[in-house]
Amino acid sequence: MYEFRGATLQDAVHQALRYPAVSTKKLAKVAAKFDFTARMRTGSVLFVGEGNLSFALTMSRKPLVSASSILATVYEAEEDLTDTAYDNARKLLKLGCSVKTGVDATRLSDTIGKRQFRTIIFQFPNVASRDPRYGQNPNHVLVTRFLKNVWNHLKPGGLVIISTVDSPFYEGAFKMDEAARKAGFAAPAIYTFDPKDYPEYTHQNTANEESAADGHTAFATFVFSG
Secondary structure (H helix, E strand, O other): OEOOOOOOHHHHHHHHHHOOOEOHHHHHOOOOEOOHHHHHOOOOEEEEOOOOOHHHHHHHOOOOOOHHHEEEEOOOOHHHOOHHHHHHHHHHHHHOOEEEOOOOOOOOHHHHOOOOEEEEEEEOOOOOOOOOEOOEOHHHHHHHHHHHHHHHHEEEEEEEEEEEEOOHHHHHHHOHHHHHHHHOOOOOEEEEOOHHHOOOOOOOOOOOOOOOOOOOOOEEEEEEEO
């Protein structure tokens, strides 16, 4: 059953016509956007899967955000970073942030030890594959493993934040409620995400320099409470 998260009644009608099995939960989505800036001000923040590091850089420049509380990480090895990622890494370091390469979001302790954070952010996770793993979409497997792993790195009362494309395909690919249940989290709160609010942010896939957000107009942020 598809969970609708469009912002308008017109969207709801449109989706209902295309996807008849519409749940009441579809219309219960939080219309407001998640306040990333306010959350950044509450303490330590870990960014994972940052690709070109542009979202971490964008957020580190927000007023009253402590750059020294930010650890921005990428899955890629240092030698595999794009020129944009290198440039953004230099800017982050100059601001006082920490940057780490070769970080697997599903095996954090391998690279960051026992460090814990108030907030852990994973923007647009995407394995760039549709080949099933263990009978599931690989994106669902990725998110489930990530959520299971973050318990060791989340401070009491911490939040895990994941943004994705908001569409029937991506809803079916990630199955966030199921991933949350498997990892021991309650079902996440769902907010609207608008990349236009962050003009300096450009998502970059791990497997290539393309963006998982290209060609889409609707996005959502899922917030998991620790």
